[in-house]
Amino acid sequence: MTASKNLNVAFIGLGQMGLALATNLLKAGYPLTVYNRTASKAADLVAQGARLAASPAEAARHADVVFTMVTDDAALTDLTTGPEGLLHGLPKGAIHVSCSTVAPDTNRQLAEAHAKHGTTLVAAPVFGKPDAAAAAKLWIATSGPAAAKSTSAPLLTVLGQGTHDFGDEVGAANVVKLCGNFMLGAAIEAMAEAFTLAQKSGLGREQVYDFFTSTIFAAPVYKSYGKLIATEHYQPVGAAPAIIRKDLKLVLREAQEHLVPMPFANIVFDQLSATVALNKPDVDWASFAERVSENAGLGKR
Incomplete structure (x- = not known):
């Protein structure tokens, strides 16, 4: 998989932070599919050319990289491994970039589920308020497999002013x-x-x-x-x-x-x-x- 604007990107979770991040990815020219439990929050993105999915699995179905930004561990786990979770649609070899603030063990457990599925999880929690997210001025910490971080790096560049890596152990960034x-x-x-x-x-x-x-x-x-x-x-x-x-x-x-x-x-x-x-x-x-x-x-x- 090569890192380019040809990557199909999905974004799940359109709260204040997620909406800002997804908007910047769309503005950068990445083909974007979005999902949010309250679909109306995706209206502006759809008007700008994003495709709205009916479930996390559908959002991830054609994605090379899928981002998640949700409130807590339970929400992240459900939208990843639940009945309509993204793992049910994510293609083999694809990457899940987990931006939520969750326990390190949560991303470790999800990384194991990804490994069984043939996909990869990269932890990428962010520092900054919604206005910083909108201005692409976030600071981003990353951890996880090197190849997946390399593929997702150009996408993260669109979202922040700097990315700092903390190694291969996926819970480290959290x-x-x-x-x-x-x-x-x-x-x-x-x-x-x-x-x-x-x-x-x-x-x-x-x-x-x-x-x-x-x-x-x-x-x-x-x-x-x-x-x-x-x-x-x-x-x-x-x-x-x-x-x-x-x-x-x-x-x-x-x-x-x-x-x-x-x-x-x-x-x-x-x-x-x-x-x-x-x-x-x-x-x-x-x-x-x-x-x-x-x-x-x-x-x-």
Whole structure:
């Protein structure tokens, strides 16, 4: 199989991230078949020339490479190996590029199912919000068989600003993704605590944010998430609190399996749990920073 625009591509899962990724593949000139449980979400892609499939199996039937981007492990497993899963249609020798944030073991198990079927799975979780996905500015971690990664590499180039490979072990990229989401959560908690201390000491949150993000913390994460925390304005929604709470649960499960104490991860998980319990789905997951202000006796401005 050669890597070229002659590759037939399928994309399954058209949430905010999936829709942006699929759109960029279509704009790059790849023949694209799409599937989403709510078919109406594919309307714009169909209008641009994509073909809409009635099931994951149908979407994968003529694909050289099929991408998946779904919410959780159960959804990924079902659309891969379920009664109408993509494995029932994917041709021998084809590649499944799994972009979802899932447990490393989930992609390992699915890779075994692919091997029995004569197909291959490449893990390719991404870092970045939907606006970064739309602008093809994601950072992508990959792991899996070298030949499959080589074939899918031109497609990934269309989706992001950089791809970093973590070897042949297919679960490795998912470990990186979980570590990254934990580090984001820890940074959000740290900024929330720091800005709240500054506020209660009589300083402006945004003044402190401006200083740090132009000096010793001049990094994209501190600038982007820090702005939300400094202004206490948590729209637009990059990812809902419930979704990232699921990710932190995976982090803690992995930590338990490998006997790694992660007290900060537990703090972030508890903050997200409290945020989800408040039932505010229209705020970004960084809004768990509000729990720090509330605990310090400050209400939202």
